[in-house]
Amino acid sequence: MTDNPSVAANAATLAGIIECLLFVAGEPLTAKELAKTTETDEVAVHVAVRLLRDRYAESGLQVVEIARGYQMATRPEFASAVAKLLAPHANRLSRPALETVTIIAYRQPCTQAEVEAIRGVASDGVLKTLTEREMIVEAGRRQTPGRPILYSTTDHFLHYFGLSELSDLPLLDEDEMEAREIAAANDDAAAHTALVAAGVE
């Protein structure tokens, strides 16, 4: 196909257009949205994005796949220079918030009671914080007595953690997790040191 010079030229033009779109959008654009705006199809979009990525290989910028779409971003190696220009960004998530959002991400939609059963502590404050930071959102109510609110994670959650899809989260095979847990308990004290450090912060 790419032997045809006009097709190659078209792909290059499409890459240029997509470059512009990603630049101005400032938020992830799905292949579908890109195809619609450029009046092509998703296959052509994927080809063009690959072309774009190759071209950006030497650049300070990159095209990342994030929160169900493509987005232009700076490369991590230039982070310190960029951080210098920009005002300090929002605080990182606290350990309680991290734990809570993790539980919700894997069990969504889930209730406050479920979160609290796993964490063993009251979690209403954390849920409020996560909602305010748009990491989680109320997703209806469970049809059980008391009709408790169900929570699920947002696209902003995906974006915040640089995930493309929920399926990018590490797979939670029960047995595997048990194995990991044993490993964590017996072999990896260092990891726990990190955890304690995080908790002490």
Added chain:
Amino acid sequence: MTDNPSVAANAATLAGIIECLLFVAGEPLTAKELAKTTETDEVAVHVAVRLLRDRYAESGLQVVEIARGYQMATRPEFASAVAKLLAPHANRLSRPALETVTIIAYRQPCTQAEVEAIRGVASDGVLKTLTEREMIVEAGRRQTPGRPILYSTTDHFLHYFGLSELSDLPLLDEDEMEAREIAAANDDAAAHTALVAAGVE
């Protein structure tokens, strides 16, 4: 100088950093600001920007010199695709707004009464819109009865029309100016043409 590989490498790195900075800034950055953030000097910045521009020659984006600084922007040939994406938000200047901002640009600082005398219609709504869009700004009051507000154009105006300085406005001598303004008030296309010429993309 560029024979030294480390210098060339440094220039490439600096270009990457500047690329990131221009990308995230979203507003023009002066060579001085860039030099300060990257802890280099303006000469190095100019060299890096030139390198960047060469690299962007094939790209859908470009580095433009605008409103006394550098800024990343899309190339004009992709404008229609970008417009399509932004269509829901597109908010072009209306003809009255264009006329009004033209008058203010050339006569600044000037009052609403002066604008209305030239345009022959009430212009308070237009002035409000232009102020909201930060094309014009109140610049004190004329010390005459009623102390009318004086308006002048903003850096945003320069940016909107792709001008680097106010002096980049096409020069008109006073008599010709009057004539053109009258023409502008009467002829739909004239003011627009003049500004498109001034906007020179």
Added chain:
Amino acid sequence: MPPAAVPDAATALPSSVPPGKKRSSSEPFAALPPLRLHAFEGPLDLLLHLVRAGRMDIFDLPIATLCDQYIAHLDALGSVDLSVAGEFLVMAATLLEIKSRLLLPVPPRDDADPDQDGSSLDLTDPRAELVQRLLEYGKYQAIAEGLKLREADRKNVFFRDPMDARLASGFALPPKFGELSADDLLRTLERMLASVGAGEKAITSVRRQKITLRMKMREVAFHARQAGQDGVSLSVLVPNAPFALIEVVLLFLALLELLKSGSVLVAQKAFCGDIRIFFVPEFERAMVAEGEIESGTEGIEEAEAED
């Protein structure tokens, strides 16, 4: 493999103590540095810490040791703040209950099941539920740790704001001497209403009032004209307490109407400073016909009447 670095509390844990050795909670580990409970997310977090630090086998939890260590940590706190430590105390009770049940005779094992070899969980074990909870919580803690790394990575990548958002908000200017936006007036009204302590309910009585918008407009214009070049302060126009809310609302509407017609200008020299209203003489006004003001006003009054 020896641990690279051990958390402070763990260093003092007597891992040489054989599991199950009786230890009175009234003689806590002397060398134990006080554990700060707030460093732990909750009782499960503390338990997981003890299990890991003590290198306990989670599938054959030495419950007596764990229980003693746990209670020792609570004791080390001295006076216990119930609001903080309530959950920790509940867990202590649970541990004690499990410990006591373990003292009871164990029912004979079903040897036909080859899986019951200690590496997997016996659900008849009194420890089973606790172990399940620890496993589950530990699992999420491990993933949360992974997400934390992702968060750090992601923080090194920067995006740009959407184009339109930048145009809308990127260049906000501070208030200047000159005309204020309707928003500023609205905010002023809100401030005034707040200081009066009025709720929304009181505004429902609009139609009953004898004061009309046009009356208020005349009043404001009169005061502004009287004040001349220096303008009149808004605080002068605000009615003195006690007053009907409608008066404040009408003052606000009158100002908006007069501004719209170009009859007055409103200015504020400093942020949150005094707001002054200037009368604009006829000849300085925009080409807004006098009739337009009247008809506009009447329109509003008609709307009120129709309500």
